[in-house]
Structures are given as structure tokens and as C-alpha cells.
Amino acid sequence: MVQAVMTIAAEDEAPRVKGRSRLMRSPQFSSFVILIILLAVFAVADANFLSPLNISNMMAFLPELGIIALGMTLLLTAGEFDLSVGAVFGLAPVVVMLLVQNGGVDIGVALLAGLVLCISIGAINGLIVTKIGISSFLVTLSMLLVVRGAALYITQGFPLKSWDQPGFFVTLLAGSFNIGSFRFYTSLWWFIGLSLFAIYILRYAKLGNWISAIGSNRNAAVARGVPADTVKIWLFIATSVLAGLAGMISAFRISAASPVAGTGYELEVIAMVVVGGTALTGGRGTILGTIVGALMLRAIRNGIVLIGVPGLAYNIFVGLIILAMLILHALLQKNAARG
Amino acid sequence: MMQDVLRLQNLQKSFGSVRALKNASLTLREGEVVALLGDNGAGKSTLIKAISGVFPVDRGDIFVRGEKVSIRSTRDAMDLGIETIHQDTSLAPDLSIARNLFLGREPVNFGWLGVFAPLDLAKLRKAASELLKRVGISKKLDADALVSTLSGGERQSIAISRAMQFAAKVIILDEPTNNLGVEETHGVLRFVKEVRDAGHSVLLITHNIHHVFQVADRIVVMRRGEIVAEQTVADTDLLTVESIITGADMSALLKEARAK
Numbered sequence: 084m085v086q087a088v089m090t091i092a093a094e095d096e097a098p099r100v101k102g103r104s105r106l107m108r109s110p111q112f113s114s115f116v117i118l119i120i121l122l123a124v125f126a127v128a129d130a131n132f133l134s135p136l137n138i139s140n141m142m143a144f145l146p147e148l149g150i151i152a153l154g155m156t157l158l159l160t161a162g163e164f165d166l167s168v169g170a171v172f173g174l175a176p177v178v179v180m181l182l183v184q185n186g187g188v189d190i191g192v193a194l195l196a197g198l199v200l201c202i203s204i205g206a207i208n209g210l211i212v213t214k215i216g217i218s219s220f221l222v223t224l225s226m227l228l229v230v231r232g233a234a235l236y237i238t239q240g241f242p243l244k245s246w247d248q249p250g251f252f253v254t255l256l257a258g259s260f261n262i263g264s265f266r267f268y269t270s271l272w273w274f275i276g277l278s279l280f281a282i283y284i285l286r287y288a289k290l291g292n293w294i295s296a297i298g299s300n301r302n303a304a305v306a307r308g309v310p311a312d313t314v315k316i317w318l319f320i321a322t323s324v325l326a327g328l329a330g331m332i333s334a335f336r337i338s339a340a341s342p343v344a345g346t347g348y349e350l351e352v353i354a355m356v357v358v359g360g361t362a363l364t365g366g367r368g369t370i371l372g373t374i375v376g377a378l379m380l381r382a383i384r385n386g387i388v389l390i391g392v393p394g395l396a397y398n399i400f401v402g403l404i405i406l407a408m409l410i411l412h413a414l415l416q417k418n419a420a421r422g
Numbered sequence: 423m424m425q426d427v428l429r430l431q432n433l434q435k436s437f438g439s440v441r442a443l444k445n446a447s448l449t450l451r452e453g454e455v456v457a458l459l460g461d462n463g464a465g466k467s468t469l470i471k472a473i474s475g476v477f478p479v480d481r482g483d484i485f486v487r488g489e490k491v492s493i494r495s496t497r498d499a500m501d502l503g504i505e506t507i508h509q510d511t512s513l514a515p516d517l518s519i520a521r522n523l524f525l526g527r528e529p530v531n532f533g534w535l536g537v538f539a540p541l542d543l544a545k546l547r548k549a550a551s552e553l554l555k556r557v558g559i560s561k562k563l564d565a566d567a568l569v570s571t572l573s574g575g576e577r578q579s580i581a582i583s584r585a586m587q588f589a590a591k592v593i594i595l596d597e598p599t600n601n602l603g604v605e606e607t608h609g610v611l612r613f614v615k616e617v618r619d620a621g622h623s624v625l626l627i628t629h630n631i632h633h634v635f636q637v638a639d640r641i642v643v644m645r646r647g648e649i650v651a652e653q654t655v656a657d658t659d660l661l662t663v664e665s666i667i668t669g670a671d672m673s674a675l676l677k678e679a680r681a682k
Contacts, residue, residue, distance in 0.1 A: 283540075289528045290537040292517070296525050299514035306474075306508065307526030308497040314537075366516035 110360025111372030118379045125386035135264040146274035149377040150329045152355045153281045154322035160368025162298035163219040168326035170230035172345030175327035176334030177234050205323030209316030234342040242341040257335035270332045282370045298365025358408045425452045427623045433482035442468040444647040455624040457634040460644035474506035475499035505585035506594040512581040515570035520550035523584050575606025594625045
């Protein structure tokens with residue numbers, strides 16, 4: 084298990100015991116336990132929490148932030164992060180829909196233009212971070228302002244006309260279907276598919292070995308011939324493209340694009356990733372943890388509203404729960420280091 | 423006569439107006455340990471960085487087994503059989519021993535998938551265990567253990583065995599005993615001898631002259647970007663070497679002191 088931070092090299096333990104205890108001590112496992120506890124608490128506190136309607140609601144939101152979180156996990160594992168994802172989430176659908184509504188461009192071409200835009204934003208982030216050597220915090224913070232500013236300027240600050248053109252792409256990204264009394268969106272398939280792909284990349288592919296090595300000790304990876312800068316640039320591009328994809332999914336689902344959509348998502352996404360057990364300092368990433376983290380933040384946001392925490396107070400609780408999770412991870416890791 | 427594995431001829435390298443290397447020439451033969459000594463700023467690290475492909479030299483030639491080569495990247499150096507082990511930048515602590523051993527040269531299935539190809543985990547683990555066994559540390563270490571759980575000496579041993587595994591002709595050790603305890607230092611030095619006995623050539627960069635006399639066959643001393651002395655260990659002694667490094671005649675000073 085690559086992601087298992089808590090490896091114990093005790094010689095006298097039988098391999099099986101070691102395997103199990105490694106899993107139980109892994110950060111994604113402790114996050115998973117907390118998630119179950121939270122779900123149980125919310126379910127007991129409010130019967131509607133597990134109602135089909137509420138679960139359907141949570142599942143509709145989950146993929147949008149979750150998809151960005153997958154890219155962010157890989158990026159964080161390689162030792163960088165991206166604060167411009169929320170802004171890209173807003174800009175991509177604004178550009179695509181403006182091209183169609185005002186420019187009369189075909190939707191396919193417009194989506195392609197949106198893809199090129201996201202690739203460019205990611206590439207610029209990556210190139211400045213790796214080739215000029217400015218920290219990703221500063222580069223992507225500036226990019227956040229540029230991208231958000233661009234979205235506001237081209238729309239003059241107003242949301243676009245609502246989207247009234249159903250079609251192949253809308254169905255592909257935001258179609259919905261019913262299973263019993265649950266209503267799901269196709270975006271859930273995207274999230275599941277992309278999650279499986281990300282798990283494969285990080286744990287089983289050669290690329291994942293490189294990503295972890297770069298985040299763990301960049302010089303060592305470079306000395307072994309790993310093209311660290313190239314890998315990082317592509318991860319910035321992937322994260323940006325995923326943010327744009329999530330933005331499109333969201334805009335199609337609610338049939339509207341707004342220049343302020345996705346405001347604050349960058350921090351919410353980073354919170355999902357680190358709550359899941361990925362190290363902010365790089366080298367240790369877990370996609371399973373990120374999925375748990377995404378579920379957890381969604382459940383918290385939904386649950387505390389349901390149990391009657393006043394709307395204006397709920398960020399207090401979200402913040403405190405995140406903090407508690409991080410303290411837990413830190414203590415577990417300290418404990419592992421001692422053992 | 424043993425064959426020359428690595429020959430450096432009149433290497434020159436400047437950084438702006440600083441001439442870090444002026445006409446450095448050096449020969450490394452098969453199965454010998456050569457110690458590269460020198461004070462800070464003498465040009466030792468510039469020299470090994472040039473050999474290991476971190477940056478190209480401005481002028482001069484590098485020969486590997488008599489053939490002239492050009493080393494433009496760390497990859498080039500590795501492909502030529504030159505493995506460099508830096509002080510503490512050799513391993514990724516969050517990766518397992520097995521994954522570290524094959525970092526950058528991972529065995530994969532479906533190689534046509536490029537970087538997306540799946541690692542051949544069975545082969546990876548098997549090769550790692552065999553390697554650990556061969557270098558005699560299998561009893562203590564599990565190939566799946568994270569490097570972050572290892573001691574400094576164990577990490578050096580892993581890094582050195584990785585170099586051996588790829589049948590490196592030349593293994594460059596940059597301050598391998600820095601930050602190690604006494605016992606671990608001896609472990610690493612013993613390992614260096616084993617590496618030599620297995621037929622590899624070692625270029626050992628160190629500050630510690632005592633270690634040099636324990637493992638090296640020859641000593642090369644650098645000062646201000648130049649190689650100022652080259653001697654077999656048998657033909658010299660600690661004081662002489664020390665005086666060459668600092669440029670002061672230590673034995674004369676000692677005689678003087680005794681006379682008083």
C-alpha cells in the first residue's frame with residue numbers, strides 16, 4: 084500500500100496482522116470511520132437526511148467538487164496546488180455558453196474552445212511554477228484573480244441567459260436518470276469513472292510512482308531521470324481541465340452560467356483532499372481518501388442545515404470539523420513515526 | 423593492467439566569472455575505489471555534477487571504457503552506467519523500498535501505454551527482495567517498507583544497492599557517511615568495499631580523511647578547481663594528504679612544533 088503512511092516495520096508481527104493494522108492506521112481509513120460516524124449522527128438527528136430526495140440532492144452536488152478534488156489530489160501529491168480551480172469552474176461555462184448564445188458557434192466547437200482555454204490556463208500555471216520557480220500558491224492565486232476577473236468582465240458581471248438547448252452534450256454531462264425513488268445525474272458516472280482512473284494512476288501506473296516520488300523528494304526523482312517539470316505541468320493542465328469539466332456539468336445541470344459560480348471552491352476542494360488524508364506537503368496522496376473527504380464535506384454541509392444549525396453559523400461547524408480531522412491525521416502520523 | 427572505466431580529460435566549467443573547474447583530469451580503473459578530497463569550494467561537487475549529467479562541461483572530454491561520450495542529462499549518465507548517490511537526495515521517503523529501487527526504471531506491463539502503463543508489481547517486489555538478499559540486508563528490511571521508516575545508514579545502503587543493481591560501472595558516492603552514527607558509518611564503508619569486490623568502480627567524495635584510508639585505493643585531491651595531487655593510499659599518509667588539501671605543509675609544521 085503506497086498511501087499507507089503508517090507502515091510498521093516490526094519484525095515479529097505476522098504479515099497478515101501487519102496488513103490489517105496497516106489498513107486500519109491509514110489516513111483514509113480513519114477518515115472513513117469519521118464519515119460513517121457523521122452519517123450516523125445526521126441520520127439519527129434528522130430522519131430526512133437519508134431520504135431519497137436528500138441523498139439524490141447530495142449526489143447531484145458531489146461530483147462537481149469531487150471531480151476537481153481528484154485532479155487536486157494528484158497535484159498535491161506531486162507537491163503543488165492550484166487555487167484557480169474555482170475561477171476556472173466559473174469561466175469555462177461562461178465562455179462556452181457565450182460563444183453559443185452570442186457568437187452562434189456550434190456547441191461542439193464551443194466546448195472544444197473551452198477545453199483549449201482550460202488547457203492553456205493549466206499550462207501557464209505549470210510553466211510559471213516549474214520553469215520560473217515561483218511557488219504554486221502565488222502563481223495560482225494570481226491566476227484566480229485573472230480568470231475570475233475575465234469571467235466578470237466578459238459577462239459585465241451578469242449571469243448569462245438561461246440555457247435552453249438540450250442536446251447530446253447536455254445529456255452526456257448532466258443527464259439524469261431514476262433508480263427507484265432516487266434521482267441521479269450522469270455526472271455521477273463521470274465522477275466514478277474518473278475516480279477509478281485516478282486510483283489506477285496513483286497506485287498502479289508508472290506515472291503514479293513518479294508523482295509520489297516528485298512530491299516526496301523532487302531531487303531524488305530528477306536524479307533518477309524522472310521528468311518532474313513535465314509531470315507537474317501536465318498535472319496543472321489536468322486539474323484545470325477537470326475544473327472546467329465540473330463547471331460545465333454544473334452549468335448544464337442548472338441550465339445557467341454565472342461569472343461568480345465556483346467562488347471559494349478552491350478551498351473547499353483542498354479541504355476535501357487533506358481531510359481525506361493526502362499530505363499538503365506532497366508525497367502522500369490517496370484518491371480513496373479524497374472520495375471519503377468529498378462525501379464528508381458534502382454530508383456536513385447538507386447535514387448541519389438539516390439539523391437546524393443557523394445558515395450563517397454553519398461555516399463555523401464546517402471549519403471545526405475539518406480542523407478536528409486534520410488534528411486526528413497529525414496525531415496518527417506522529418504515533419506511526421514513534422512506532 | 424586494469425582497464426580504465428572512466429577517464430576525464432581537461433574538464434572546464436565556469437559559472438559566470440567563477441571558474442569552478444580548470445583542466446580537471448582523472449582516471450578511474452575497474453574495481454577500484456578512488457577518493458576525491460578537497461576543501462569546500464574546491465570543485466568536487468562541480469566535477470561530479472558534470473559526470474552525472476546535472477550540467478554539461480564547457481570544455482574537455484569524458485571517456486567511458488575508452489569511448490568518448492557526451493553526457494547531457496542524468497539519464498545519459500545512467501545509461502552509460504554512471505550512478506550518483508547524493509548525500510540525502512537519493513531516495514523518496516514516502517515510497518516503499520521496492521518502488522525506490524526501480525524509480526525511473528520501473529518494470530511495467532503493456533509498455534506501449536507509456537507513463538500510463540501499469541507497474542509489474544510482482545516483478546518489482548521479487549527483484550527488490552532478491553536485491554536486498556544479495557546485499558545482505560534482507561533479514562532486516564521488507565521490500566514494502568517505506569523508506570521514511572529506515573535509518574540513515576539503511577537508506578545509504580539501499581541507494582548504493584540500487585546503483586549496483588543496474589550494473590553501474592561507476593558509482594559516485596557524495597558524502598555517503600554524512601550525518602551517520604559511528605556504527606552505521608562502518609556499515610556503509612564495509613558496503614563500499616563489497617561493491618568494489620563485486621567489480622564496480624567507486625568515486626568517493628568525502629570530508630573525512632580517516633574513512634578514505636579505510637576504503638580507498640587511490641586518493642585524488644582538488645583545490646580551487648584543479649586536481650593538485652593523485653596518489654595511491656599505500657604511498658602516502660594522513661598528514662601528507664591533509665597538507666595537500668589545505669595547501670599548508672602539515673608535516674613541516676609538525677616538525678617545527680616538535681623542534682620547539
